[in-house]
Amino acid sequence: MIVDIATRAYNHTFKVDPIVRTLLDTDFYKLLMQQMQFVLHRDLPVTFHLINRAKDLPLARIIDRKELEEQLDFVRNLSFQKNEIIWLAGNTFYGTKQIFRPEFISWLYDFKLPEYELSIVDDQFELRFHGPWAEVTAWEIPALAIMSELKARAVMKSMSRFEIDVLYARAKAKLWAKIERLRQLEREGPLRVGDFGTRRRHSFLWQRWCIEAMMEGIGDSFTGTSNVKHAMDLGLEALGTNAHELPMVYAALADSDEELRQSPYKVLRDWASFYSGNLKIMLPDSFGTTYFLEHAPEDFSDWTGLRPDSKEPIEAVEEYIAWLKARGRDPMSKVAILSDGMDIDSIETCVRHFRGKIGGVPIGWGTNLTNDFRGCMPHGDDKLMYPTSLVCKVMEAAGRPAVKLSDNPTKATGPRDEIERYLRVFGDRGMAEHEVLV
Amino acid sequence: MIVDIATRAYNHTFKVDPIVRTLLDTDFYKLLMQQMQFVLHRDLPVTFHLINRAKDLPLARIIDRKELEEQLDFVRNLSFQKNEIIWLAGNTFYGTKQIFRPEFISWLYDFKLPEYELSIVDDQFELRFHGPWAEVTAWEIPALAIMSELKARAVMKSMSRFEIDVLYARAKAKLWAKIERLRQLEREGPLRVGDFGTRRRHSFLWQRWCIEAMMEGIGDSFTGTSNVKHAMDLGLEALGTNAHELPMVYAALADSDEELRQSPYKVLRDWASFYSGNLKIMLPDSFGTTYFLEHAPEDFSDWTGLRPDSKEPIEAVEEYIAWLKARGRDPMSKVAILSDGMDIDSIETCVRHFRGKIGGVPIGWGTNLTNDFRGCMPHGDDKLMYPTSLVCKVMEAAGRPAVKLSDNPTKATGPRDEIERYLRVFGDRGMAEHEVLV
Numbered sequence: 001m002i003v004d005i006a007t008r009a010y011n012h013t014f015k016v017d018p019i020v021r022t023l024l025d026t027d028f029y030k031l032l033m034q035q036m037q038f039v040l041h042r043d044l045p046v047t048f049h050l051i052n053r054a055k056d057l058p059l060a061r062i063i064d065r066k067e068l069e070e071q072l073d074f075v076r077n078l079s080f081q082k083n084e085i086i087w088l089a090g091n092t093f094y095g096t097k098q099i100f101r102p103e104f105i106s107w108l109y110d111f112k113l114p115e116y117e118l119s120i121v122d123d124q125f126e127l128r129f130h131g132p133w134a135e136v137t138a139w140e141i142p143a144l145a146i147m148s149e150l151k152a153r154a155v156m157k158s159m160s161r162f163e164i165d166v167l168y169a170r171a172k173a174k175l176w177a178k179i180e181r182l183r184q185l186e187r188e189g190p191l192r193v194g195d196f197g198t199r200r201r202h203s204f205l206w207q208r209w210c211i212e213a214m215m216e217g218i219g220d221s222f223t224g225t226s227n228v229k230h231a232m233d234l235g236l237e238a239l240g241t242n243a244h245e246l247p248m249v250y251a252a253l254a255d256s257d258e259e260l261r262q263s264p265y266k267v268l269r270d271w272a273s274f275y276s277g278n279l280k281i282m283l284p285d286s287f288g289t290t291y292f293l294e295h296a297p298e299d300f301s302d303w304t305g306l307r308p309d310s311k312e313p314i315e316a317v318e319e320y321i322a323w324l325k326a327r328g329r330d331p332m333s334k335v336a337i338l339s340d341g342m343d344i345d346s347i348e349t350c351v352r353h354f355r356g357k358i359g360g361v362p363i364g365w366g367t368n369l370t371n372d373f374r375g376c377m378p379h380g381d382d383k384l385m386y387p388t389s390l391v392c393k394v395m396e397a398a399g400r401p402a403v404k405l406s407d408n409p410t411k412a413t414g415p416r417d418e419i420e421r422y423l424r425v426f427g428d429r430g431m432a433e434h435e436v437l438v
Numbered sequence: 439m440i441v442d443i444a445t446r447a448y449n450h451t452f453k454v455d456p457i458v459r460t461l462l463d464t465d466f467y468k469l470l471m472q473q474m475q476f477v478l479h480r481d482l483p484v485t486f487h488l489i490n491r492a493k494d495l496p497l498a499r500i501i502d503r504k505e506l507e508e509q510l511d512f513v514r515n516l517s518f519q520k521n522e523i524i525w526l527a528g529n530t531f532y533g534t535k536q537i538f539r540p541e542f543i544s545w546l547y548d549f550k551l552p553e554y555e556l557s558i559v560d561d562q563f564e565l566r567f568h569g570p571w572a573e574v575t576a577w578e579i580p581a582l583a584i585m586s587e588l589k590a591r592a593v594m595k596s597m598s599r600f601e602i603d604v605l606y607a608r609a610k611a612k613l614w615a616k617i618e619r620l621r622q623l624e625r626e627g628p629l630r631v632g633d634f635g636t637r638r639r640h641s642f643l644w645q646r647w648c649i650e651a652m653m654e655g656i657g658d659s660f661t662g663t664s665n666v667k668h669a670m671d672l673g674l675e676a677l678g679t680n681a682h683e684l685p686m687v688y689a690a691l692a693d694s695d696e697e698l699r700q701s702p703y704k705v706l707r708d709w710a711s712f713y714s715g716n717l718k719i720m721l722p723d724s725f726g727t728t729y730f731l732e733h734a735p736e737d738f739s740d741w742t743g744l745r746p747d748s749k750e751p752i753e754a755v756e757e758y759i760a761w762l763k764a765r766g767r768d769p770m771s772k773v774a775i776l777s778d779g780m781d782i783d784s785i786e787t788c789v790r791h792f793r794g795k796i797g798g799v800p801i802g803w804g805t806n807l808t809n810d811f812r813g814c815m816p817h818g819d820d821k822l823m824y825p826t827s828l829v830c831k832v833m834e835a836a837g838r839p840a841v842k843l844s845d846n847p848t849k850a851t852g853p854r855d856e857i858e859r860y861l862r863v864f865g866d867r868g869m870a871e872h873e874v875l876v
Contacts, residue, residue, distance in 0.1 A: 162654045166614050172607030176816060216600045216816070378614060378654075 016070045019149045019204060023075070023111070024084045024229040026141040027198050029240030031088070031228065035104045036246075036274050037134035046249065047396040048136050050127040050143050053389035058123035062384075063150045068125065069118065071146045076113050085109060087232050094237075094278050113139055133397070137245065140392040144199040147390055148371070152202050155384045163378045167385075170376035171202075175210060175369070178344040179217035185348055186221045189355050192362040193218065193347065194239045195225040196339050197370030200387045207370045211236070214369075223362060239364070241279055241307065241337075242271060244404055245394045247286040252397040257425050264292055265300070280304045281337060285407045287422055289316060290430025293323045301327040305335035307364075311407035312434065313338045313350050319430070321358055331358040339364030343372075409433050454508045457587045457642060461513070461549070462522045462667040464579040465636050467678030469526070469666065473542045474684075474712050475572035484687065485834040486574050488565040488581050491827035496561035500822075501588045506563065507556065509584045514551050523547060525670050532675075532716050551577055571835070575683065578830040582637040585828055586809070590640050593822045601816045605823075608814035609640075613648060613807070616782040617655035623786055624659050627793050630800040631656065631785065632677045633663035634777050635808030638825045645808045649674070652807075661800060677802070679717055679745065679775075680709055682842055683832045685724040690835040695863050702730055703738070718742045719775060723845045725860055727754060728868025731761045739765040743773035743797075749845035750872065751776045751788050751799075757868070759796055769796040777802030781810075847871050 037044070052059050080088075085108055093099045114131035116139065125147070129139045156164055185191050195214065201207040211230055214222040224237030231238035250267040254260040264287060272280060280303040284292040289311055301324065308316030317336040324331045338350055338361050347363050354361045373385040393413055394402045403414030403422050410433050412419055475482070490497050518526075523546055531537045552569035554577065563585070567577045594602055623629050633652065639645040649668055652660040662675030669676035688705040692698040702724060710718060718741040722730040727749055739762065746754030755774040762769045776788055776799050785801050792799045811823040831851055832840045841852030841860050848871050850857055 160654070162650055166610060166651070166654075169607040169610030170614065172604060173611035176604050176608065212600055213604070216598070216604075 016067075016074055018074045019071050019146045020075045020078075020142040021204070022084065022229055023078050023080050023113075023138070023142075024232065025145070025198075025204065026138065026228055027196075027226040027240050028093070028228050028231070028238035029226065029243055030138060030141060031100070032240065032275065032279070033242055033246060034134050034137055035100055036270060037137060038104050038107060039101070039274075040270060041133050041249075044133045044249070044398060045131065046133045046136050046394055046398075046402075048129045048139060048245075048392055049395050050125070050147065050390065050392040052124055052147075053391060055122075055124070057388060059147070059151065059388065060120045060123045060125050062154045063125070063147070064154070065118070065120065065125075068146070068150060071150065072116055072118070072127075072143070075142045075146070076116070079110075079112060080108050084232070088228075091232075091238075094275075096275075096277070096279075099275070111135070111138070113142070116143075127392075128395075133249065141199055144390050144392050145201060145204070148200050148388060149203045151388055152371075152385065159378075166378040167373065167376050168206075170378075171206075171373050172209070172213075174372060174376060175213055176217070179213055181344050181348065182218050182221070185351055186218055188352070190360065191218065191221040191351060192223045192360055193221060193365055194223040194237075194362065195227065195230075195369055196239070196364035196366040197368075198225075198227045199392075200367040200390060201370035202373060202387075210370050226364070241275075241281040242283055244283065244286050244309075245402075246271070247283070248394050248402040248404055249397040251287070251422070252400040252402045260422070260425050261295070265297060268300070268303075278304055278335075281307050281335075283307050283309060285310045285316075287405045287426040288429065288431055289319065289407050291426045293319065298327070301329050305337060305359075307337040307339060309340045309406070310411050311430070311432070313340065313342075313346065313361075314353055316407070317350075317354060317358060317361065333359055335360045335362055337362050337364055339366060341368070342366065343368035405431070407431050410435070454505075454512055456512045457509050457584045458513045458516075458580040459642070460522065460667055461516050461518050461551075461576070461580075462670065463583070463636075463642065464576065464666055465634075465664040465678050466531070466666050466669070466676035467664065467681055468576060468579060469538070470678065470713065470717070471680055471684060472572050472575055473538055474708060475575060476542055476545060477539070477712075478708060479571050479687075482571045482687070482836060483569065484571045484574050484832055484836075484840075486567045486577060486683075486830055487833050488563070488585065488828065488830040490562055491829060493560075493562070495826060497585070497589065497826065498558045498561045498563050500592045501563070501585070502592070503556070503558065503563075506584070506588060509588065510554055510556070510565075510581070513580045513584070514554070517548075517550060518546050522670070526666075529670075529676075532713075534713075534715070534717075537713070549573070549576070551580070554581075565830075566833075571687065575832075579637055582828050582830050583639060583642070586638050586826060587641045589826055590809075590823065597816075604816040605811065605814050606644075608816075609644075609811050610647070610651075612810060612814060613651055614655070617651055619782050619786065620656050620659070623789055624656055626790070628798065629656065629659040629789060630661045630798055631659060631803055632661040632675075632800065633665065633668075633807055634677070634802035634804040635806075636663075636665045637830075638805040638828060639808035640811060640825075648808050664802070679713075679719040680721055682721065682724050682747075683840075684709070685721070686832050686840040686842055687835040689725070689860070690838040690840045698860070698863050699733070703733075703735060706738070706741075716742055716773075719745050719773075721745050721747060723748045723754075725843045725864040726867065726869055727757065727845050729864045731757065736765070739767050743775060745775040745777060745802075747778045747844070748849050749868070749870075751778065751780075751784065752791055754845070755788075755792060755796065755799065771797055773798045773800055775800050775802055777804060779806070780804065781806035843869070845869050848873070 088100055089105045114135045117128045119126045127143060129136045195211050197207060208230060211225050224239045225231050226240045228238050246267045247264045250263040251260055254263045282303050284306060306320045320336055321331045324334060336358055342363055342365050350361055367387045371387040377385055396402055401415050401418050403418045405412050405422055409431055526538055527543045552573045555566045557564045565581060567574045633649050646668060649663055662677045663669050664678045666676050684705045685702045688701040689698055692701045720741050722744055744758045758774055759769045762772060774796055780801055780803050788799055805825045809825040815823055834840060839853050839856050841856045843850050843860055847869055
């Protein structure tokens, strides 16, 4: 074995092995939302916070605070590189050239992430970001990816080189076995699966491997990746539409119950002033999918599709199909994007169930694509390598609390009295509790 | 990704990527037998040949003749390195210091492999080696390892980097699953497993990985490796005793039926003049285990153990135990080394069956340890990656044909009329046909 001494010595000099090495290592929907926030809500102050939904996992005892700060400080110092911005400005996204306006592109040149506040309570990190919405929002993905990868690194610190080798071999074999099932699914009919796994990935390099495996395994049925950096490097489509933070902030800004009721539609009309075609995807569950669909103005029936995110997917899409039919629209011209904790079993079930019933159920495959190491530890218990249920959510806008109900009450966020107020306004029809796995 | 340009450029300059890089990359029993051949039969001319028992696999259409010649020429030019010979002279093998005599060690300094003759008939390579026994014998392992690895390389030539990555990940995961079963077996009682997989290994580096996996997985229950190079590098015991070529040559030299009948015992008495203790292992099946045991002189009951090689292992070891008891010996003080096509199922079955019945059944795990890629190809059919049933055997000694009957008539080798003569002399009691898998 020949060791290259120069490379070895160079590696010794690193003070930190960065997890997020570029601001482009984020999800594409962040940029789409950022543009809208920048144009329409430039100075709106918001607070985001990152929390670990798994309270029994004492993350602050597993991850070293200093290492976490080093990683967060590293991305705080990043700016977009010139070649990255030129690519954002020049590339075609979702079939649209120049999807980003010149003033937003100019703003990106100087963009840096705002400050963070880190504290430890009950062995959990509390990480908060405060500032203008278009700046704070950009913390979500790097903060989650850093926390997720630091946890994986912490577990691997006690493993030998050989154990780590076996770990990755097993994880690769496990993913490839899933991909073989996707290949079978592809032989039976159309299939569209994309990577949505940045936020809770095992690591940057592992996500790259998973994407390459999908490219190798299902070729054109692999629709792309939500990760902008990987999309640029690998010539893939960058995927993503909009997130809960949009209706949550719009709802927080509502000055009356009636404005609150209208806010989920107002935010989408604003969205439609920026984006069209396959980007006109409704995220209906912030305050209950059933309420959203029943009260949606007629023109929302013409949107391209739906992304249910907290209801059992078959139930949600069947509800959408019935809604389309009731409004005289052809479900075969619509899509339903499934991105809530999907894994190979549910992908197979949903894809097979909906063939011929709707135009497509494109899969946004997340954590179970980029962080499935269950059963892969070479020795004994591998629970520590399970993905952590981390989320980074808006908690306040203009000093008012932000609320999400969702279709699954266990996922509801916000102060209790506010949740109750929202439930009075929107009702709880169509909501049902079920376990959140990732 | 940082590419080290110097390393890359250096790699470009290789004319051949050698498979066997040192004469020490061979099985330990070759050196033990070589010493005996050198001392007792210095000028005896023999012919060995390498054949592919799987006639339906057209190796000469898969492996490029020129590449094969380059590899064979490469090892022809090798000599033992000084540090290797010093290690052979100074190391303790099987508990014995200076197991190799000074005159043999001196001879090794100048040793080179003799010439080879290569031809192609019916899409099969015919590879022959002719010369003094102690020289020709050393071709067996490098010739087999070269053919085996060239076939694997040929199959991988059409694979992408990514496919090869998946291939190895799956093979690693597959081996580790076997090792987890060995760990369970170890928890139930004593276990001894060693690597005997040099000759039909996938590659040198893969064998190294398999050995390291065994060290990591079962620790002290891993007894070592037959491969001298890996043993030296990793500080492991070098394993191996004697092979069929010894009784086959002694039988060929016999001038009468009576001398033929005595030859299996004569060769072992010569062996015992060189080696003792755990090296006094009888290989009983050259002309039938049943005949061998029934006619063995009384003192052979005191040998340390037996290595059945062509009979179903449980049947063979039960026969040995009954024989020991009939001769008043305690089976618990003996061992039976199992090395014929073992894999995890048969290892479990045999180890569990014989606990408490005999001192031990140390496993010599060969091809199914170092070359099990079944089910590991990322796309479709992987039969080409199955190990090839290659053997390199003595075919003539002093101009006379060499014969092996074995306990399994499908494994018999030699001219038909000679096989019949041997069958008249030794009988066929206890022989039974069964399929040869590797």
